[in-house]
Amino acid sequence: MAGKTVYFIAMFLALSSCLSARLAYGQITDPREVSALLAVRRKLNDPWNNLKNWDKKTDPCASNWTGVICYPDLNITDGYKHVKELRLLQFNLSGVLAPELGQLVNIQRLDFMWNSISGSIPKEIGKITALVHLLLSGNQLSGPLPDELGNLSNLNKFQLDLNQLSGSIPKSFAKLPKVQHFHMNNNSFSGQLPPELSTLPLLKHFLLDNNKLSGYLPPEFSQMPNLTILQLNNNNFEGNVIPDSYGNMSKLVKLSLRNCNLQGKVPDLSGIRSLLFLDLSRNQLTGNIPVNRLSDNITTINLSRNKLNGSIPSNFSGLPRLQKLRLNNNSLSGSVPSTIWKNRTLTSDEKLEINFQDNLLSDIAGILDVPPNVTLMIHGNPVCQNASQRNISLLCGSVNGDEETPIILNKPVLTCPSSTCPTYYEYIPGLPADKCFCAAPFGVGLRLRSPSISDFPPYRDQFDKFITGYIKLYPYQLYIDSLAWEEGPRLRMFLKFFPQFTNDSHTFNNSEIQRIADIFATFAIPGSDTFGPYDLLNFTANGPYLYVPLPSLKGNGISKGALAGIVLGSIFCASVVLLGVVVLFLKKHQRLPPNAVKDKYFRKVSIVMDGVKAFSFEELQSATSRFDIATQVGEGGYGKVYKGTLSDGTVVAIKRAQQGSLQGDKEFYTEIEMLSRVHHRNLVSLVGYCDEEDEQMLVYEFMPNGSLHDLISARYRSPLNFATRLHIALGSARGILYLHTEADPPIIHRDIKANNILLDSKWTAKVSDFGISRLAPVADVKGVTETHISTNVKGTPGYLDPEYFWTHKLTEKSDVYSLGVVFLELLTGMQPISHGRNLVREVNMACQSGTMFSIIDDSMGQYPSECIKEFMALAIRCSQDETKDRPSMLEVVRELENISSVLPKFDSTALELNLDALTSESSASASASASASASASAPSSSVYSKTHTYMSNNLPGSNLVSGVFATIKPR
Template structure:
């Protein structure tokens, strides 16, 4: 009885009108259950107790596990608890999966995990859990996937894990695990994947691992493994990837038997303190990737024919001698040959690049720097998609080879992005957030809500992704059983030997309203394909890891747990009979509730504005009457209307003391307007900085809500860099605006109490006063930074619904919903790129961050600089661009803090010629009390001629305001 509806009193616990529709259903089910009895299926008591102990050992700051004390785990769908949909021989339900991936959990792993004796998947990936791995996990004989990667686990690996006879995959990578690799792991006969990289595992690799018949991937890179390389590993019949980079094998050599690993696809032993000569690789017929760089290997390079599958050969930073074999020219898929920093001599065989026919997506990178190479045999012609680096060789004394020996030789671009455009024929910004245009939809201009997946290839078999992009999309869509058009692979980025990307998976269904949405079952199916590692492995793409699986607003109600177990047909019949018998009584009861709640709702609405007015009596902020504001705007005359947005209309006003102000008037009944109204007053009333726009007052009178700001005569930064002003901004002006904006945001992050995340930094929210001083505006979407918890620790982020402007949104925030101070850094970085290039953040399907990154990496930085900027100091521009791109790194941790941003901008400002800085400091435009005055400043004419209101659209000109002509308003 309790397992179905809890205590009978629960049926009356209805407290909000939002749950009104559920009242009848709850009453119906609970009343019917009295007639037929509630479902008798419940979770095994031992597992219920185990889950309660597991919960006690965890710290759950985001309250993701708040329903773990409500009802039965299996029948009440506890978060992350998935159960078998039938009882076992003991007539109990049992937990099949514990999926607690990426929930922000800390604390420790409880030994009680061992009591979940039917568990198939144990998933705690990407949390902050510390402590050791309980040995009791080794007693879960049914366990197939052990997924603990991306935490802060310490201690050694328990020997008991070797008892997991059904284990297929163990992922403990990116923790702080220490101690040796247990010999007992040689008993894991069904294991295919050992992912243990990025820990502190030490000691000898157990030769006994060679007994593992099914092991496919052995990833132990970035540990403290020592001793020797066991020759016995060559006997492993299924091993495809052996990745042991950045360990210390103490001067030992690579066993010759490794040359007999005919199935091996990838051998990566980078920086392992290896000595001796190379094995004979001619029998490794499937080898596609070999990296033995940064060792002390010697002897000659392999002259025998290598596998036709080879894409990458990296033998750099060793002690190899002799010539470069011409056999490298016969490798049809070769992308990278890196032999720099050896002692090679003789000629460079140009046949290596001349013997290849490369299509538009292919490239070849040859790095032969710092050897003893004397000349080039054959022609000197190098095709455009081939890069040859020869600096540091004697042949570079030949003046004919300058183009191959320069220190600025163009680097290979491995992150080339092919950008598809959906936009020119579709209305801009027409899809409400979080919907976006589904570019590959068979129906044009469809708004869709995609699934967002953080995805990383852990050990790909190539160096350049672009030639494999189409193959990858086909591989992944086939594995997911979706259409090719449903997948968008965005912004691949190399992270050492790993390739990270953000996937967008679009729904195939197009609804009658031209919108596209997944149903719940399809969301669950796709997620299970990733989290259950049900996508077949690929030889070329190697193993993958799931970094996040983000659900946008339309999918927030999806609960990742199994449905409640089925109810018998007799029970269903009883419920139906009971439902019919009670329908009349129930409908009458619900009708009374509806009438009562509607009455309460009307009373609440009538009180709402009165309550908000009482709550915003704030010292230091003037409260204007409706009559004062009306007089300032000539009764909101249309000639004073200068802009319009989602909040409402914006007017230019002149107060009784002749002060020119900007007035935002909320739309009547606008919930968004009310939220922004209260947020702006609450924040701006206590923020005082020269680089933040000032709130002069508010009006909450006669049912109206309005905000009164200082007037900014030089409009928005977006107007200036878009070319709307006749006189463009110089580099020094742009740099000073960037510095002022950064200082305003730094104040929000470090000096405001409590600190504030702006959440909507963009060029149109940076306003310019009469001296072109930058002031950050529009705090309607801002969030307070997280407060310290009960232990005094400050959380690193605020979990919130994604808000902001496309093109400026932090990708990590967009995917994870975790807002941090670095989210503002990313948005400001986009503004910096706008200042430097004059581009828009998104235009015709092209993203400014991608486009500038491509130009920067290809050595074409100055090709994207805004030519309206005039002359500029190139060193300063390069430093400013480097800073902007650092701010726009996809990974939060890679971005600088606002303190570092301000410090670097100040450093660049000190490098600007004094004549330029003095000219900028002398700029003044008269703000005026009415917009009539001009000055003699060189910048004044442009500032007045293109005068803007803080919220005016870029189509409105200053002359319109002066003459009183009603401007054409474009909604923003």
């Protein structure tokens, strides 16, 4: 009782003294702006409680309300401070934007990016004539754009992309004299582009791709004196033409009009000497390709999937920066000019992709000598009819050249001490080997929203110097941790900034962290011609930076008189509050078990992850109709999996753990940590988590087609032909290759199995369940990496690496073994262990006895026997008992790609047809995107008659694979 009395007295005195301090310095912020901020707060839902200090009993500028940034000095005319910026990006806010925002008449930047705010954009924002940046990307805003926004006379950046906005682009926007950036892609804007916008004197970036625009392309746009990017992909301009006047855009760097239903000819753009990127693909363009030479600086030319004819002009030769030339799927004839690649000198980082597939090309002019860094694709042309005789079989293999090439960055080889850095600290990768230094990085997520390149590695050094030059850091202080091309194409990246090692400080101080954050958040780094404008996605401040007050800034200084009042009132306030906190801590600490404080801190630190959303129990309960049994799609030892629909309509899979099933918190947080920092199209995406009271739930992207285990074990479902199985195998291998080679540090999955390979709506394989994954070892002082991790054995019987099982030495080759077993399942339809039989042993016995084809899954139908042999040989190599006899994941991916490349031309649609057939029945068997085995769905009618079958006697290039099966090493 005495303890409680002391505690309540302390809290009462603290509140009283704080109120006294408040009265001592009086009102600091303009009362009208305080009222507006409170109205904004009332309209927003804040489940993460980020805005808890927006309290009417405190002052926004004096108390540093979260995300509220004020001008540094008092206004000399009215004596009040004014709000300069609202920076509320990625706060998980929902609700609507309050009309009272219009009362913040002095604000320069409104930033609500990457939240879930809905409703319309208030017309009252048009009253904020001081506004420079309107940043609303990545929300759920809807409705038309208010005409009043055309009154924003100081607006520089209009960033409204990735919303649900509709209606036409207001003609009033032509009255924006200072606007430079229209970023409105991925909405539902419709109607005619206003020709009046051509009067905008400073507009540089016009991004309206992925909308519903129609009408014609205004010829007047060529009059914009500073336009550098015109990107209108995926609209419908109703068969209109590209105006010839666009050839007069002297400063244009990027012209991207892909899939816009355009007709007519390709305009002559040779006069645009600044042009770096040209994409006019997927239209109805006709006629010849212009013969005038394009800019020597051009990196990308994509005219594919049109109706172009004539020959390939010589103006594509000798372009020194060319990275990608796509003319596939046209009616081009004549010869392939070898001068395109012969006159290029490529460094080790540079690549050149040339795609001439599916034309009428009959010959290759000049000597055929394709350098290693050049990819030439000529499948589907008459020149390939005698491919084997002309020794061009590899060039004639069918390749999907429309996909973006994944990026593989060379990781620095560290020769630092074998002892690893403390948690949240890393060796600075950019330092020489003799200057090893552990430091804590500060992370920044960026996305280049319209780069003018197609391959990043050759420009990595240039990018490093470009970014660090504006931030005033040394290039070694920046490390690009990961890169991924996204639809657009846009380039997502995660940057790590390290403190200077010469200062002998292993961390940035708070002011430096806030300075770097401010530069990115205020878009102080201008877009370059090469890299284009960027999106700020997030900040990652872990470990020593966990409690830095991002994204708010310091520097909200107040007058000396007000400061004196605050100090006098606050000293006593702080003392009494400290007393109360100490009393409270001592009382709670007496009740906690020994590890409770440590576990609580570990939980809080672990949960602050890039792009991971915290859900409340109520949200997930609502998403699953209170976890109704009708929404359950799977169950395992950890608990149950439910299909849920979030409030924004997103369909997800929710893995709800039974109490105690995740071995405390370790596997739960391991899953969150691993998936929050790896991003690849063949890895399942983690949407978020719930960690409340006794509930632990993980929320994943929903996988409509369940797991590979379900697919190959449910015999009443549609059979899988060979191409589909190979497609799934290759996707799985690419996902694991990313973990082994591109994740930093590399990751060993440790539980690869058919249940953990999930299939999305397009039957793309995605690796899941990282609960027992481990980070791979780091390099020692001599640059030598430990060969293994010593750890307790975990995994699934039948998939476990025998060497790991006996020695407890875990390596990346342990994942290779498990994947080899998955390959054997794909080939045979058999389970790893069934009725006392081991699949690996059964397959080896069949191969040694010459009866391999007797164990191939009957439901596969007819198949190319040589490709089956190749695939089986690879599967057996992967599942060898000894680690040294297994291939690396890079070798596995390459061999699967080679097998895929020799599939028959007449079977190029086999995969598509088989997947279409499977998709027609997937609704009856939707499953979870978690590693549980979903309950079996009802039998469905066979669609096997729709699938395309293989005829092995028509397999071309059999000389390439003959004798391969003989290389299988018997046990």
